[in-house]
Amino acid sequence: MPTATAIAHPNIAVCKYWGKRDRTLNLPAVPSLSLTVAPFHSRTTLEWGSDAEEYWLNSQLADASTHKKIKRVLDLMDPWRPKCRVVSENNFPTAAGLASSSSGMAALVVAAHAASGQQRTTEELSAFARQGSGSACRSLFGGWSEWPLGSRMDGGDSHGVPIAPPEHWDLRMVVAMVAAGPKETSSTDGMTHCADTSPYYTAWVACAPADVEQGRTAILRRDLYSLGRIMERSTLRMHACMMGSDPPLCYWQAGTMAAIHMVEDLRRHGLSCYYTIDAGPNVKVLCSVSDVEVVRNHLLKVAERVEVLSPGPGARVV
Ligand code: PMV
Numbered sequence: 001m002p003t004a005t006a007i008a009h010p011n012i013a014v015c016k017y018w019g020k021r022d023r024t025l026n027l028p029a030v031p032s033l034s035l036t037v038a039p040f041h042s043r044t045t046l047e048w049g050s051d052a053e054e055y056w057l058n059s060q061l062a063d064a065s066t067h068k069k070i071k072r073v074l075d076l077m078d079p080w081r082p083k084c085r086v087v088s089e090n091n092f093p094t095a096a097g098l099a100s101s102s103s104g105m106a107a108l109v110v111a112a113h114a115a116s117g118q119q120r121t122t123e124e125l126s127a128f129a130r131q132g133s134g135s136a137c138r139s140l141f142g143g144w145s146e147w148p149l150g151s152r153m154d155g156g157d158s159h160g161v162p163i164a165p166p167e168h169w170d171l172r173m174v175v176a177m178v179a180a181g182p183k184e185t186s187s188t189d190g191m192t193h194c195a196d197t198s199p200y201y202t203a204w205v206a207c208a209p210a211d212v213e214q215g216r217t218a219i220l221r222r223d224l225y226s227l228g229r230i231m232e233r234s235t236l237r238m239h240a241c242m243m244g245s246d247p248p249l250c251y252w253q254a255g256t257m258a259a260i261h262m263v264e265d266l267r268r269h270g271l272s273c274y275y276t277i278d279a280g281p282n283v284k285v286l287c288s289v290s291d292v293e294v295v296r297n298h299l300l301k302v303a304e305r306v307e308v309l310s311p312g313p314g315a316r317v318v
Contacts (some may be wrong), residue, residue: 001049001082002242004114006316008106010037010092010099011138011274012173012284014231015215016238017147019191019205025155026134029195032147033034033163033215034138035286037173039219040092042100044107047114048086057088057104057126065186070108073132077112087213092307095182097251097280098175103127104249105136106315122204126159126228134187140168142313144219146212166311169222172292173310175272176303183253190242190249198245204237211237227276228286235276241298251280258302259283266298284309 011034019029055062057069062070074084083221096098109128113120122140130137130147137159138145142164150158185193194201211234218227242249257275263275263285273287273295283303287295292308299306 001047002115002117003045003047005043005045005318006107006110006114006315007041007318008103008110008139009036009038009041009312010103011135011145013278014161014227014276014286015208015211016233016278017134018176018238019201020078020134020239023192025158026269027129027155028134028147028149029205029242031149031212032138032208033212033219034135034147034316035146035171035173036139036142036166036312036314037068037083037184037309038105040090040098040307040309041312042088042090042103042107043112043318044086044088044104046108046111047085048112049082051083052085052209053083055086056089058094062261067158069105069132073105073108073128073236074112076131077109077118077128078116081116086111097183098112099278101133101187102139105132108132110140110315110317111290122229123159125315127155130155130158138313143168143311146216149209153307161215164219166313169219169311170289171224171311172287172289172308173308174254174287174295174299175309176283176285176299177305177307178259179253179281183251183280185251185279187307189250190251190279194241194245195250195309198241200241200244204241207237208234220232224274224286226270226287228272231276231286232274236288239277252277255302255304256281256283259285259299262298262302264297266295271295283289286296
């Protein structure tokens with residue numbers, strides 16, 4: 001039976017996706033911008049026409065919620081498909097706010113596409129990945145990509161769009177892992193909770209498009225100072241929206257704040273480095289190649305583990 005293996009890298013948003021205008025189709029309430037990063041990756045092998053429908057994630061059967069998402073994406077790709085066996089491994093912590101769902105869903109659709117012999121465009125694959133995990137639609141592409149707001153009700157225009165390839169700008173994303181355990185509130189639950197209860201949600205949605213406009217310009221001009229400021233602004237507005245919900249949602253831990261202070265301190269000493277945080281406590285720091293060792297060594301004082309990531313390629317068959 002046909003089998004294919006794909007690799008996809010996670011992407012880290014510099015302007016965040018937080019909020020859905022359609023919860024079933026995973027259509028975003030805001031546009032977003034991201035950088036696909038290597039060497040973190042998901043490696044997924046898919047058997048198209050197996051004896052059993054089985055999804056393995058990091059050597060364990062997928063939990064109910066992950067199973068549901070994988071099944072939904074495969075069913076959408078081919079409603080008459082045969083049974084599939086999916087075996088996926090991440091070489092970095094899963095569900096810890098390090099975007100493992102983005103690489104996982106992107107690798108899944110690319111492997112399914114190759115194993116099934118379908119002929120689809122990368123944009124179509126991106127739209128399928130989106131329905132498993134919103135941010136995954138950006139991991140189909142290497143380097144910098146955007147997920148525009150889109151306007152079609154059916155989500156046909158809601159997919160990732162490449163902005164600049166990995167070689168456009170040689171930067172580093174330094175990940176400070178202040179806690180590796182899985183997060184307690186999924187991104188989807190967190191977004192829904194914010195939309196339903198945070199008085200700041202409307203303001204978050206209203207501000208996001210301007211951040212993406214300015215962020216895209218900063219990327220194209222390779223302007224780290226501007227991009228860093230926009231990224232921190234988007235990050236803090238998203239987390240302010242979460243903290244303003246009822247009951248409050250806060251993904252930060254003590255180490256998160258320590259890493260933020262460390263970055264601010266390094267900036268006072270003349271380094272060009274900027275932080276971002278997703279739905280988890282870990283902190284990612286964008287910096288130039290020349291500053292990476294200093295940033296890394298300082299973050300090691302506040303983090304359990306520090307990894308240096310570089311702009312990476314899009315999802316592909318191996
Ligand atoms: O793709 P999801 O449903 O896991 O949501 C991702 C949300 C953030 O990581 C917080 C922001 C983003 O744009 O990636």
